[in-house]
Amino acid sequence: MTGLILTDLHVHLYGCLRPVDVWELGRDSWKNRVERLEAYAGRLELCAGTRPPWPDYWRTSTGVETLAENYLCTRAMRFEEFEARFALAIALFPVSHERDDLRVLRRVMETHRAEGRRHVEYRYVYPPRTPLTTNYTIKEHLDGVCEIMRLFAAESSGTFEPRLAMSLSRNPVEALTQYANLKAWQAATPEDTRKYLTAIDFSGYEETTDVMTLEPVCRQIHADNASHPRHALALLIHAGETMEKGSVEQAVARVMGAVNLGAHRVGHAVALGFSPEARRHVATRSSCVIESCITSNLIVAGVPDATSHPVREFVAEGLSICLATDDPGIFATDARKEYQVAETILGRDTCARVNARSPDFRSEVLSGRLRAM
Ligand SMILES: [Zn+2]
Numbered sequence: 001m002t003g004l005i006l007t008d009l010h011v012h013l014y015g016c017l018r019p020v021d022v023w024e025l026g027r028d029s030w031k032n033r034v035e036r037l038e039a040y041a042g043r044l045e046l047c048a049g050t051r052p053p054w055p056d057y058w059r060t061s062t063g064v065e066t067l068a069e070n071y072l073c074t075r076a077m078r079f080e081e082f083e084a085r086f087a088l089a090i091a092l093f094p095v096s097h098e099r100d101d102l103r104v105l106r107r108v109m110e111t112h113r114a115e116g117r118r119h120v121e122y123r124y125v126y127p128p129r130t131p132l133t134t135n136y137t138i139k140e141h142l143d144g145v146c147e148i149m150r151l152f153a154a155e156s157s158g159t160f161e162p163r164l165a166m167s168l169s170r171n172p173v174e175a176l177t178q179y180a181n182l183k184a185w186q187a188a189t190p191e192d193t194r195k196y197l198t199a200i201d202f203s204g205y206e207e208t209t210d211v212m213t214l215e216p217v218c219r220q221i222h223a224d225n226a227s228h229p230r231h232a233l234a235l236l237i238h239a240g241e242t243m244e245k246g247s248v249e250q251a252v253a254r255v256m257g258a259v260n261l262g263a264h265r266v267g268h269a270v271a272l273g274f275s276p277e278a279r280r281h282v283a284t285r286s287s288c289v290i291e292s293c294i295t296s297n298l299i300v301a302g303v304p305d306a307t308s309h310p311v312r313e314f315v316a317e318g319l320s321i322c323l324a325t326d327d328p329g330i331f332a333t334d335a336r337k338e339y340q341v342a343e344t345i346l347g348r349d350t351c352a353r354v355n356a357r358s359p360d361f362r363s364e365v366l367s368g369r370l371r372a373m
Contacts, residue, residue, distance in 0.1 A: 003343070003351070004335040007119040007358035008112075008324050010236075010267055010291040012167075012203070013101075014089040015327025016108040016122075019068035023057065025103055026092040030058055036091035044070065044084040054088075073299050074332050079205055079242050082300045086330060095125075095141060096132040102148050108329075109152050113160040115335045121163045121363060123201045123236075126178045138181045143189070146196040165199035165236060165363065172213040175202075179217050183224060186231045199234040199363035203267065206238055207245045211257040218261040229372035234264040234363035236291075240271030241301050248274045256281070258288075264366035265289040265322070270301045273310025276317075283318040289361045290319055293326035294341050295333045312345050315354060322358040323351075 017025075030037065037054050045051040052070040057063045071089075073082050093100035105122070112120050127133055127141050142164075149162040166182060168175045179200065186194050200221060202214060218235060225232040240255035251271035258266045259282055269290045272279050282288055292311045297303040303310075314321050325331075325338045333341075343351040364370045 003355060004116055004339045005323050005325060005355060005358075006117060006335070007322070007355075007362065008117055008335060009121045009265065009322050009358060009361060009363070010293055010324030010326055011120060011122060012327050013105060013108060013122045013124050014093070015086060015331075016111070016329045017089050017104060018111070018329040018332075019064060019071050021104075021107055021111070021329065022071060022089055022092065023064045023067050025100070025107060027058055029100065030054075030092060033092055033094075036094065037088075040084075040087045040091040043087055044081075047078070047081045047084050052088075071330065072332050073327075073330050076299055076302070076304075078244060079300050082330075083205070086327070089330075094130060094132050095127040095136070096130075097136055097140075098132075099144060102144055105145060105148055106152065109149075109160065109162055112335070113156055117335050118159065119161040119163070119359065119362065121165050121199060123165045123167050123203060125167045126169065139185055139188075142182075142185050142197065143193065146189075146193045149196045150193060162196065163199075163363065164197045165201045165234075166197065167201040167203045168217070170202055170204060170206075170209045170214070172216060175214065175217045176220070179220065182233075183231070194231070195364075197233070198367065198369065199236050199264075201236040201238070201267075203238045205242070206240075206254060207242060207250075211237065211239060211254050211261070215261060218263075222262055225367055229368050232364075232367035232369040232372065234367040235262060236265050236267065236363070237261065237263040238267035239263075239269060240266070241268035241297070243271060243302060252278050259286050263288055264363070265291050265361065267291045268293060268297060268301060270297050270303060270310060272319075273303075273313060276313075279313065279317050279319060287320070289366070290314055290321050291324050292321055292342075293324050293338075294345070295328075295331050295338060296326035299331055306341055306345055309345055311342065315346060315350060320357070320361065321354055322361045323355060 057067040095101045168178045237258040239258040240251045243251045252275045255269045323342050
């Protein structure tokens with residue numbers, strides 16, 4: 001009996017959809033999404049060279065295989081191509097009054113509970129403005145998501161705890177507005193619904209923005225956490241994941257920037273593999289936790305093979321680590337496979353010890369909220 005990642009603190013909701021999920025959930029609604037699917041096809045064609053034959057996904061007997069070929073990311077690729085493949089799920093299941101997103105959430109939670117996961121923090125992009133979201137409010141969105149989580153947790157009788165991390169824009173002005181809207185929602189929402197939102201995340205492509213521009217919103221988050229600990233939100237920042245356009249030094253600087261902004265956890269930080277000084281600093285001068293998503297890093301972060309993944313150094317040098325699956329559906333991995341990969345790198349005992357610590361790194365623990373309850 002091998003282990004599995006019981007507490008998964010870094011997953012993106014839509015990236016948890018497997019090809020069969022996308023196919024089944026999209027079967028009845030794809031005809032209403034033609035315009036968005038055309039945009040997805042154009043985007044993928046631009047970076048992969050061939051146009052995905054999306055109408056075949058539901059019109060031919062081998063449609064689900066064709067969908068999988070154009071959706072799954074199972075070899076090393078540029079971040080841009082990964083995002084273009086991911087765009088299929090976004091095109092099909094927009095956040096809107098129709099609540100396709102809630103069908104996605106329920107399906108993903110069912111899969112994760114069946115795998116044996118116990119606690120999962122789902123990152124969810126702050127709803128973008130689109131023609132479909134006219135009059136759609138953040139209150140409607142958060143109420144809907146948290147209510148599904150509450151019902152699902154109740155029907156799981158304590159065996160599965162979902163949590164929500166909202167992924168905000170990397171544009172600092174937009175981020176401040178979005179954050180203010182989340183705080184207003186918290187203030188107006190009862191505890192049994194509000195409790196599911198536990199973190200703020202900054203994700204997406206990191207190389208075209210300066211992480212330090214997020215300083216005002218990060219400062220506000222820490223100030224609010226201190227004055228209102230029962231509403232505290234953990235600060236999560238993806239940093240040092242990709243080094244496609246810039247140098248290793250710049251990627252290390254982004255990680256250190258996120259650490260200096262007081263991130264409770266940093267996503268990936270693969271760049272730290274190249275800098276023993278930076279690792280030492282994080283290990284001894286901060287309480288920042290690194291989220292290691294090994295399969296994801298092999299596919300989009302340029303790590304050539306599992307044995308070269310820096311997680312071994314991270315653990316050996318005393319950094320706090322949690323193992324996570326990132327986008328397991330699109331990377332064709334799951335909580336068990338990912339644990340096995342980690343075990344081959346870390347060894348059985350170390351891997352078990354690292355995995356057992358993950359509950360200490362949950363957002364509601366790191367933000368101080370649980371202590372205040
Ligand atoms: Zn991620």
